[in-house]
Amino acid sequence: MAMLMIVWWHFGAPTNMIDWGARMCEFLFVSSGFLVGYNYYYRSMESTWTQSCDYTHKKARTIFPLHIITTILILLICFDQYILGFKLSDIPILLSNLFLLQAWSPDVTNVCCSYNGHTWFLSALLFCYFVTPFIIKAIKNKKFAIFMFFAVAILRFGIEFATRSGVEIFSIRVHTSPIIRLMEYFMGMLMVPLFMAFKDKTKEIKNKVYFKLIWTIVEAALITLLILLMYWFNKTWLRAYYVYIFCIFVFFIAQDYGYFSKFCSFKCISYICQFQLEVYMFQNIAGKVTTKLVAWFSISYVWLWVLIFLTLLFGLAILYRLFIEEKLAKVMDKLYAKAKSIFMPPPQKS
Numbered sequence: 370m371a372m373l374m375i376v377w378w379h380f381g382a383p384t385n386m387i388d389w390g391a392r393m394c395e396f397l398f399v400s401s402g403f404l405v406g407y408n409y410y411y412r413s414m415e416s417t418w419t420q421s422c423d424y425t426h427k428k429a430r431t432i433f434p435l436h437i438i439t440t441i442l443i444l445l446i447c448f449d450q451y452i453l454g455f456k457l458s459d460i461p462i463l464l465s466n467l468f469l470l471q472a473w474s475p476d477v478t479n480v481c482c483s484y485n486g487h488t489w490f491l492s493a494l495l496f497c498y499f500v501t502p503f504i505i506k507a508i509k510n511k512k513f514a515i516f517m518f519f520a521v522a523i524l525r526f527g528i529e530f531a532t533r534s535g536v537e538i539f540s541i542r543v544h545t546s547p548i549i550r551l552m553e554y555f556m557g558m559l560m561v562p563l564f565m566a567f568k569d570k571t572k573e574i575k576n577k578v579y580f581k582l583i584w585t586i587v588e589a590a591l592i593t594l595l596i597l598l599m600y601w602f603n604k605t606w607l608r609a610y611y612v613y614i615f616c617i618f619v620f621f622i623a624q625d626y627g628y629f630s631k632f633c634s635f636k637c638i639s640y641i642c643q644f645q646l647e648v649y650m651f652q653n654i655a656g657k658v659t660t661k662l663v664a665w666f667s668i669s670y671v672w673l674w675v676l677i678f679l680t681l682l683f684g685l686a687i688l689y690r691l692f693i694e695e696k697l698a699k700v701m702d703k704l705y706a707k708a709k710s711i712f713m714p715p716p717q718k719s
Contacts, residue, residue: 387599391544392611394490398550399615401494402557403564403623405501406508410561419713420502426705428498432646433469434697435689436488439650440467443485446657451484469495472545481545485653493550504555511562518559525552526609533607543608553612560620568624575626585627591618592629647686647694655682 414420444451451459465471466484472492474480481489508514529543543549574580595618599611622630632638659678668674 386603387596388604391604391608392599394544394550395553395608395612396615396618397490398494398497398553399557399612400619401497402554403560403619404557405498405554406505406558406561407564407623409505410508410565414502414505416503416506421499422709422713424501425495425499426701429495430698430701430705431694432491432495434701435647435650435694436469436485436491437467438689438693438697439485439654440488442654443657446654446661472496472547472550475542477542477545481542485650487649487653489545490649493545493547494554496547497551497554500551504558507555508558508561511566514559514562518556521552521556521559522609522613525549525556525612526607529607529609556612556616557619560616564620564623567620571624571626581626581628584621584624585629587621588627588629591621644683644686644690647690648682651682651685651689655685 414424462471462480462483465474465480466488469488469492471481471483472489477489481492507517528541528549532541532543541549571580595614598606598614602610622633625631625634655678658681659674662668662677663674668677
């Protein structure tokens with residue numbers, strides 16, 4: 370749902386009310402870290418470079434081919450801009466985008482958000498995945514995890530506050546910085562021990578009708594408060610405050626006790642969510658093709674513009690997911706296995 374909100378924000382949502390694009394990015398990094406921590410709470414993961422590469426490949430095997438294809442399509446759709454207007458100075462920008470390194474650049478407009486600009490998100494997220502084996506052990510001790518949560522939360526606030534205050538040493542782009550996003554991801558992960566302890570304490574009453582009703586009221590209050598705070602403060606608040614709120618939100622909604630969280634588990638919602646990454650990646654392409662079609666055929670009806678855009682967007686996403694994704698993922702598996710045999714060969718037996 371967060372991915373769809375970002376697409377809506379990119380294509381017409383009024384940002385003067387709620388900056389859904391920025392808010393959903395914070396939510397996605399917090400929830401991503403939480404999900405990884407939840408999935409590995411009872412499982413071990415070695416803190417090695419090999420494990421780091423393996424885990425990153427596990428996540429990138431479907432992401433990277435999709436990224437390459439969407440980038441090529443953008444180059445073709447914007448032929449005059451990116452092909453005919455190509456300069457030697459564009460080579461490092463193109464390479465940083467192709468290898469998903471663009472989020473490390475402080476130049477948001479010309480580097481981070483160039484070509485298929487929305488992929489800066491994947492650049493930062495893959496860095497979080499790469500670091501995961503080295504930070505996941507923090508959730509194995511509840512007290513240490515709680516201490517680290519507050520330590521990272523304070524550091525996250527301090528860096529953004531210093532940046533907004535003009536302190537040069539912290540002059541980083543809060544929106545795209547992989548370091549900032551790693552902190553949000555880590556905070557989501559560090560909530561897991563307390564989350565599991567709370568879930569264990571409430572397992573005896575979780576199916577009671579009165580408890581479900583109370584929890585539904587809590588969920589409704591959280592959702593209402595979250596929307597009101599985003600509306601009242603919008604772009605004036607430090608983004609760290611929204612990160613803290615989303616941590617609380619994820620903690621309660623993920624318990625899956627109330628009827629609002631149950632609604633998100635419906636099969637139709639779950640089915641749509643299967644295509645969320647593809648929808649996110651194809652949004653720029655669908656938008657640019659729709660703009661060209663509207664100009665060529667002089668389409669003046671907004672509803673028809675929206676219909677064309679949504680048809681292209683979900684059509685491309687579904688076709689890629691069902692017929693192309695797994696084939697290219699297997700190619701990635703072979704390439705990674707070959708690269709691993711060259712650069713990380715297994716130790717020879719004596």
